[in-house]
Amino acid sequence: MLLRINSENPEGRKIRQVVESLQDGGVIIYPTDTVYGLGCDIFDQKAVEKICRLRSLDPKKAMLSIVCKDISQISEFAAQIDNNVFKLLKRHLPGPFTFVLKAGNGVPKLFKNRKHTIGVRVPNNQIVLDIVEALGHPILTTSLKSDDEILEYFTDPIDIYEDFKKLVDIVIDGGIGGNVPSTVIDCTDDVPALLRAGAGEWA
Template identity: 75%
Template sequence: MLLKIHPDNPEGRKIAQAVETLQGGGVIIYPTDTVYGIGCDIFNDKAVDRICKLRGLDPVKARLSFICKDISQVAEYAQQIDNTVFRLMKKHLPGPFTFVLNSNNQVPKMFKNRKRTIGVRVPDNNICQALVEALGRPILTASLKSDDEILEYFTDAEDIYEDFKNQVDLVIDGGIGRNQPSTVVDCTGDEPVVLREGAGVIEP
């Protein structure tokens, strides 16, 4: 199903419809402040497994990420965040960044890779924010890559729907997406390290 949601003022009944899909173990495709993502409720193992198979990921090795509504929700799933990392996150979130943190025991088993780390995002996107707030817990996020020779990522929801309508339960059309992923920052060491340059620019 293709569901058009207003990017600036997401309609409550449509958000509720998408959240109902997530609560039922569904897999959805949705816009972020960078590229379109594929996701599910992080506590539904079957849905997480579906996404890993769809993306060709090994859950044990993959660095899976999820979307939180704010830093306080991030803190529920990460080991103690020191002052330096907290200030860095506060300065850059919401925004086009993925912060890699040491995970705690609240993180579902499917996300516990060998390094015991998680990637967390707080996108500057009203649809994302509304989905996570209405669900009450984080949503898995994995970038939706394209086979196109020019565009690395899908940017048009209608094209996404044509390609994935038989593989996911819902595609949210929130307008044209970007063709650049988030900037990934590893905060598990003594100093934050940029692992991937993306849409966001880290400022000291």
């Protein structure tokens, strides 16, 4: 179904509708502060596997990422965050960044790739933050790529719905999305390293 949600003041009943779908094993498409993403409850293995199939990802090799509501929640799923990394997260989140951290014990088994890392995001988008808040734990996030020769990512939720209405449970219309993904920073070594330049400005 196509569900329009106010991007500035998300309607509570619609957020609850999305959360109920996630709790039932649903797969959703939702807006972020960069591109639209595919998501599900990180603790629902079948839903995670479905998204990996949709994106042709191998969970054992792919760097899967999660959306958290804040830095405090990130700390529940990452291994120990030192003071420098904490300051880095605090300075850039919420925002268009994905930070690669060492995975902690709270990360579901399917997310633990060979490097034992996890990508974490806190997007500056109220819809997805409200969803994570209401669900009580993070959701999976992976960018929704397009086959278009010009636009690498889907931007119009109506087009997304036409292409994915038989593949996912809910497509959230939160307005036109961006076409530049998040900036990815690897924080697993002593010095943070830029893995992908994206929407976030990184000095």
